[in-house]
Amino acid sequence: MKDTVVPYTTPDGRTIGDVLMDMRGITLRFGGVEAIKNISFDIREGEIRAIIGPNGAGKSSMLNVISGFYNPQDGEVWFRGAKRPPMKPFQVARQGIARTFQNIALFEGMTVLDNVMTGRLTHMKTGMFAQALWKGRAEREETENREVVERIIDFLEIQAIRKTPVGRLPYGLKKRVELARALAAEPKLLLLDEPMAGMNVEEKEDMSRFILDVNDEFGTTIALIEHDMGVVMDISDRVVVMDYGRKIGDGTPDEVRGNQEVIDAYLGVAHD
Amino acid sequence: MFYREAGDFKTSYEADSQTFPIAFDRYRYWAVLAIAFLVIPFVINDYWVNAIFVPFLIYAIAAIGLNILTGYCGQVSLGTGGFMAVGAYACYKLMTGFPDVSIVIHIILAGGITAAVGAAFGLPSLRIKGFYLAVATLAAQFFLVWLFNKVSWFYNYSASGQINAPERFVAGVAVTGPNTAPWAQYMICLVFLTVCALLARNLTRGTIGRSWMAIRDMDIAAEIIGVNPLKAKLTAFAVSSFFIGISGALFFAVYLGAVEVGEAFGIQKSFLVLFMIIIGGLGSIFGSFAGAAFLVVLPVALKVIGVDWLDWPTDLVAHLQLVIVGALIMFFLIKEPHGLAQLWRVTKEKLRLWPFPY
């Protein structure tokens, strides 16, 4: 896979470009526990990249490294062709990386609309004094960004719950609102940690469709963690497989499916 | 005339995000403003000004300030009294140091100085949260009161240790000092409250307000969408302290005229303002008004009803007041954290559907 010429075109006609994010030899330790062991992989512009693996494999930890929650003890993170210095999560966000969490992390006290509006924060630059006066710049900026947000709300079909406080929503809708908030940032790279966990078949189908549409219509690069193999094989271009902090497979869904080590990991063959 | 959204369609996002989306609410808002500015000043006397109106206006400013920090940004503070003292002493030093400058400028500058002090005392909030932060602000409260008692420079070395507001004029009318007319006291406080409420409303409905609320609701998620926690918390402390500083300056210069710091700005003040926003509603500008009004009117009403009409002993009425406030705090904390403002909203929601709730 590494040698594939870029840009190339997928069977369904999307263009996959240069390497957008390059993780080089990442090692992450929590005290004695090595959650990630010397893992390298890249994410190309325009692709849907899945990270799979059994529970505790280190998938979420990998996303946390990308979004700046953890600084790896070893290894380099390259983004858009430049080595990234250690960064705080809010700085990573400003570089154009948005994400959702395995356990929903919404602002429960705010309405759906306000939650999604917070996603625009990195695009809103009016200073505090202009905001205090409101008329003029602040109001104009609010309206412009509100238009973007309303388009995303339409896109994800959550118009009806726009003014509902998030705390009152059922689980499936919360997941969708969290996706909306991440999309509102118009990210270069979108990280989704188990976007379909705990959903029924119908909700999963909806969510898969949204993910594909986001990738297709906005050209957003997506890295996602998912346990549902059917979904992963269906929607992703390339898959990284992790097990006990190691990378045991990397390639197209078909390549990964045929990999003996991956089959063993999933069938629970004893480790030596 | 029904209270409805129907027929009142929003054709733009500006219209949808305005302060009072329902036309009827807008009319009532203008009506309240008209009465406050054009009727009340002509009818009030000294008793009403000193017992109800001026304390209400000043506490409402303080409550708005604390509500920004605690209700919107989720940072509990017990330092309100101390920050009001900073506003008061800053105003006093400015008034005596620069007697030719307008008192209005002094009050605004006092707010600015308090904002800087507040931001400095907000620094621990970057490391500590909840209960521990409350204790840290409590320490600020005691430290500030001690400082203003101890360092005689702050009270210009006066023998009594008190500070006294010299006479100052706005447009030729005395607003501080012993010769101030009740309506002038009322007017200057009203103008400051109106402007502060507008500024607070604007800040809370836009980007900065959403970053505060994001930090309040879930700081990890706030960071992931690009909120700089340092900036969000420190601006909340600064803006909050700005309003509280203005209220302290007015409390000293316009309301009391003479201040002994421990008495006027002790820990009781911190609790009083905190109770106002709990009863009125956390995270609501309207709630700050409601809470301030309630806790200013309650003791006066109890005194009139209990002592004057029913002839109960004064200390019984005083205790009754404590019991009522305590019970209300517990009720609101457990049942309705959004306070009177939420009860009001629920009533309005019901009214909107009335008479066919389903």
Ligand SMILES: Nc1ncnc2c1ncn2[C@@H]1O[C@H](COP(=O)(O)OP(=O)(O)OP(=O)(O)O)[C@@H](O)[C@H]1O
């Ligand atoms: N903050 C932390 N402190 C200590 N250990 C941690 C921390 N976060 C993760 N770990 C450990 O790192 C390992 C990998 O965890 P991680 O959450 O990345 O797994 P995962 O692949 O996302 O699993 P799941 O599919 O259950 O979500 C686990 O052994 C976990 O206990």
Ligand SMILES: [Mg+2]
């Ligand atoms: Mg995980």
